[in-house]
Amino acid sequence: MSQDNVSKIKERLGIKEVVETYIKLEKAGSNFKGRCPFHNEKTPSFFVSPDRDSYYCFGCGAKGDIFTFVQEYEGIDFLNSLKLLADRAGIKLDKINxxxxxxxxxxxxxxxxxxxxxxxxxxxxxxxxxxxxxxxxxxxxxxxxxxxxxxxxxxxxxxxxxxxxxxxxxxxxxxxxxxxxxxxxxxxxxxxxxxxxxxxxxxxxxxxxxxxxxxxxxxxxxxSPETELFKKSEILFAFDKAKGSIRKNDFAILVEGQMDTIMCHQAGYKNAIASSGTAITETQLRNINRLSKNLVIAYDSDSAGFAASEKAWKVALSIGMDVKISPIEEGLDPADLIQKDPKKWKETIKKSEHIIDVFIRKISNSETDKRKIIQRVIKDIVPHLKYISSSMDRDHFVKKVAEAFDISIEAINEEVASYEDDNGESLNLNNLSKSSLVEREKFDELALEKRIFGVMYALEKKDEEEFKMMQEGIINIVGQEGYDKILESINEELEEIIFAVENSFDEKNIKIESKELLKNLKIKKLNNDRKKILLELKKAEQQKDEELENNLLLEINKISKKIQEIN
Structure with a gap:
């Protein structure tokens, strides 16, 4: 699709104008804020910047421009968001294909x-x-x-x-x-x-x-067979009718068939959807996840229904969804239950349990022998703990399982870490934690750089001269290569950083902060230079090179004086 179409639409429609048609916004400094439409919240943490034509939510991390906003809110792809916004802007799209x-x-x-x-x-x-x-x-x-x-x-x-x-x-x-x-x-x-x-x-x-x-x-x-319009792995039955209710109620009900779905809607549960003739796919679940991370699976209570729901919850857990199972009465499907007793259906949805809680209850009700309990935990619960993508969520349920069956947390974590999936690949929690530690160290190391680039880009639309002065100041301190490396390192987080800066400083204080940050960056650079020279000094001492030692000591003194002057 031509980039000209995107540019034309953005010229006609500002981010504030588009977002305001979906949620209420109020002024917040140079930006606007409101309650995030992509997750439930009481205190507004969703910010819109007219200057940069972008949005960011500090609650769930949602971010983007008018096209990503409409895609996420409407549950549509880029092409359809382009058509929708072009229509609102009164623009005839360039004919493509x-x-x-x-x-x-x-x-x-x-x-x-x-x-x-x-x-x-x-x-x-x-x-x-x-x-x-x-x-x-x-x-x-x-x-x-x-x-x-x-x-x-x-x-x-x-x-x-x-x-x-x-x-x-x-x-x-x-x-x-x-x-x-x-x-x-x-x-x-x-x-x-x-x-x-x-x-x-x-x-x-x-x-x-x-x-x-x-x-x-x-x-x-x-x-229908797969056609140019119909991709079975992507389409959810009733998604067009259910998406508003899924977002409003912050959960989706996944059922097996068309009659189940339609009966749910008729009974007032308009957040019900079904897969279209295939087992639920990751693509379909991601479409739901864009509207809400909370999923209630209400498949038939027979063995085939349980097997199908197991496939669904494994994929849903792996993409970070919170999955609950609805305890449908034996021998009934949702359509039958709704027709038989609508109140019972309402209770069934309310009684939905997280899949790990379902297994804890089932094992507790059927086993008393400690060894058999452990075997069931390894067989039924450990594989599902593996699929929980959030480490914090996984830790919560590991602790819950440990308390329920008096098993040590360490033992459960060891089983989860060594458990092999269907492809023979294991999830190594130790490696994950080491990786997280490395990322944290990188974050700490870049803390100053993140702040300084956030302030610089917050100035870009407000004071171009100040922005350029700050940019030149950074390049003078770290060099062009250093500048490019920092920008590349923080590029994905930049939008969040800029919004954080704008929410922390007004226009006057942001300029004061920019000068303070440049000073701190210069001191950091000088301290790093001094550390390198100290390492060289150690080597010179070991080699007993007195001339080099004296030269290096002079360099260290010069750097120390520069730092004192800056302070």
């Missing part, structure tokens, strides 16, 4: 026409309405979700679409027809209740069909 764009629109048009066809067929089949009402759906819900019916027959839909002027090759690309052994096409969906699948913008991109009225031995559910 006309062929692909027109092809996508054509497929969406065909799918919309197919949806209307399925809806009309549904109205003509009273048995389908009776069935869905028996399952608990009301007429308003059926209309809202545009549930339809594919009548039995090999070419009902394809004949209809061809009469509307669409080519067979395009209908096939939309995933609606298949080519048979004799090179003739036939309808993919026949004698099935049809559930449309939408992308995050609400466009229909695929269908799921549930068998109804057919006697043939065939799959209960049938999904």
């Amino acid at each position: 006309h062929k692909q764009n027109s092809q996508e629109n054509l497929l969406k048009e065909i799918l919309e026409e197919a949806t209307i066809f399925f809806e009309d067929a549904f109205k003509k089949n009273s048995e389908v309405m009776i069935y869905l009402k028996k399952r608990g759906l009301n007429e308003d819900t059926i209309k809202e979700w545009r549930i339809g019916f594919a009548p039995n027959g090999w070419s009902n839909l394809s004949d209809h679409l061809k009469k509307k002027g669409y080519k067979e090759s395009d209908i096939e690309k939309a995933g609606l027809i298949k080519k048979g052994p004799k090179e003739s096409y036939y309808d993919r969906f026949r004698s099935r209740i049809i559930f449309p699948i939408h992308n995050s913008n609400g466009d229909i991109i695929a269908f799921t069909g549930r068998i109804f009225g057919a006697e043939e031995d065939t799959a209960k559910y049938l999904n």
Whole structure:
């Protein structure tokens, strides 16, 4: 996508103007602040800088520009954020890849026409309405979700679409027809209740069909194949409807099927979503995680449901999500439970437990022998502790397991550290802690540099002359190569550092601080030079080189005088 489009939009729409359409902002010095839309908080820690066209949250670390904000808030990709913001700015986007764009629109048009066809067929089949009402759906819900019916027959839909002027090759690309052994096409969906699948913008991109009225031995559910529009590993059923509620309630309910999802929404749980015909993927979970890190898995209570939920929670834990399991009554799925007893469903969601707590409870209720308890902890809990990405969160649950079963924390950590995953790779906690220590040392070493660069860039838009003077001052002290190295080291954190500086100083005090920091940087550089010369002096003493010793002592004295003068 052309960079010109990005620039044009940014010229028309400021960061404050865009963010204000989603959250309330108030003045905070040269910036604006509000409650972060990406995590729950009472005290505002989300800051917006009109000068730099960027935002940063001190609570969760969210940061970026207008495009990343809209992507995160709306749960859409860059291309769709570009289209949305271009529309708001009244800008016609430069035509990029006309062929692909027109092809996508054509497929969406065909799918919309197919949806209307399925809806009309549904109205003509009273048995389908009776069935869905028996399952608990009301007429308003059926209309809202545009549930339809594919009548039995090999070419009902394809004949209809061809009469509307669409080519067979395009209908096939939309995933609606298949080519048979004799090179003739036939309808993919026949004698099935049809559930449309939408992308995050609400466009229909695929269908799921549930068998109804057919006697043939065939799959209960049938999904559209992968198409240009429909990527099964990326799309979540009802994500377009649920994303606002997920953000508002700060958790998502993951269920297995379309009926479960729709019944949840009808019962007021509009934060429910389902995967689209596949096991839940990391991409799908990351889409949820952008809105909330809290996930409740409410899969069927049978063994297949438990196996599917296990795959889901392992991936969710590994990307830093907080995962709870909903204790659904044996033999029921969410749709059945909601229809049977909506209050019981509400209680079930409230009683959801973290996956580690589930295993602690199960082991406590079923085992009394200490050795068997330890075996179960190693078998059931240790593998899941491994998947918890946050070391602090993992430590919390390690301690909880240790207290529950009277096992030492050290023993559990050893088991987690040596546990091998499915690929034979082990998680070495000792190595992790050493790595964290090194990173901390680097952080401490760069503390002054972070402050000085933060102040310098905070001045960039406010006082260009002061910014340039400070930049030259830093280069004079550490050299161009040193300047570039520091900037590279702190580049990813720079936005956070600048916001921290702006929240700490007003315009007058920031200039005073800049001079103080330059002085401190100069002293640090001189101290580092003196340390190097002291090491050389030690070598000269060992080699008994008196002339070199005297020269080095003179250098040390000069540096000491410079430091005194600066102070």
